[in-house]
């Protein structure tokens with residue numbers, strides 16, 4: 261038995277949800293470029309869950325369900341008020357999703373219909389949880405979700421309590437489409453491992469949130485923004501990047517396990533970053549990002565991944581840095597739950613082997629003789 265470090269190149273499941281072939285990402289066979297330009301996030305979530313794009317009626321039903329389920333139990337919000345105001349937002353989300361299970365009488369019902377409803381519920385409730393904590397930590401009351409608006413609209417509304425700018429709603433919606441699913445990435449894999457024991461959907465999503473949090477995965481978007489802030493001005497890009505590379509430090513938002521010639525989602529976020537900069541009359545963040553890309557690509561041959569330009573996009577939308585990874589979770593929730601449903605449709609516990617490299621033929625030594 262020989263281990264493959266990081267399971268690189270190992271095919272660990274079959275799936276009909278999303279595919280990456282020759283650098284092209286597709287959800288249910290539809291190219292992400294097409295979806296990014298034309299689909300809403302709600303249509304995308306429907307596509308991931310049900311395998312096809314919704315009709316007008318099906319989409320309206322889903323939107324009604326999302327509106328109906330968006331409020332979260334008062335007890336979960338009350339509990340949130342006890343969390344430290346400076347708590348890590350992904351830790352808050354992980355704990356809050358786990359808490360939601362306590363108030364759902366069907367939490368442990370693993371029938372398909374029930375899990376599908378819980379997937380929609382979780383999709384509706386994640387934005388409410390995140391926006392509520394963002395306000396509670398500032399000493400403000402949470403804003404109740406609106407009915408009949410998109411998830412992106414509702415999230416921005418619940419953050420500020422004001423009607424969001426339609427351009428910001430469209431930009432966030434497009435970002436959500438782009439992040440919704442990505443084959444067997446680390447957080448999706450952990451959701452599948454958890455549900456494959458026949459645990460429950462809340463446990464699967466709690467595992468996935470914990471996995472997305474890390475800076476090698478979803479947490480990279482916050483690390484990118486940290487880097488852009490440290491760089492500050494265009495003339496500082498070169499010395500900053502050269503020093504990082506000389507010290508063999510990773511440049512966050514670059515590289516990918518699967519894409520070696522570039523992440524097809526990055527160009528959409530780059531375009532969005534440029535447009536938002538032009539609209540605001542300040543392209544500094546975009547210009548710094550482009551210069552970082554130029555240097556890292558020329559010197560290391562590494563291309564930006566989905567996390568790189570999303571950092572400047574979210575900042576230009578006025579979103580605090582520590583909500584970037586929670587926003588990724590809002591989007592990936594549809595992918596995670598689609599994978600949980602797929603795993604349960606044809607389940608087998610996921611239990612690989614390890615190549616043992618420790619000591620052998622050791623004797624037990626009584627404690628007095630050690």
Ligand SMILES: CC(=O)SCCNC(=O)CCNC(=O)[C@H](O)C(C)(C)COP(=O)(O)OP(=O)(O)OC[C@H]1O[C@@H](n2cnc3c(N)ncnc32)[C@H](O)[C@@H]1OP(=O)(O)O
Pocket residue numbers: 266475476477478480509510511512513514515516517518560562565566567
């Ligand atoms: C949504 C997402 O999860 S997208 C990924 C988000 N994560 C990041 O942006 C963090 C930065 N990137 C990375 O850490 C990695 O590229 C990962 C985690 C994305 C992929 O990791 P792996 O597939 O294991 O790539 P691996 O680490 O083997 O990289 C291969 C080589 O490129 C280097 N490399 C990879 N990414 C970077 C980077 N961002 N900056 C500098 N060097 C890098 C590695 O150091 C390694 O060099 P070596 O062969 O000299 O040791």
Ligand SMILES: O=C([O-])CC(=O)C(=O)O
Pocket residue numbers: 439441442444445446477516517518565566
């Ligand atoms: O697939 C991966 O390894 C990481 C990634 O890009 C994602 O989850 O969107």
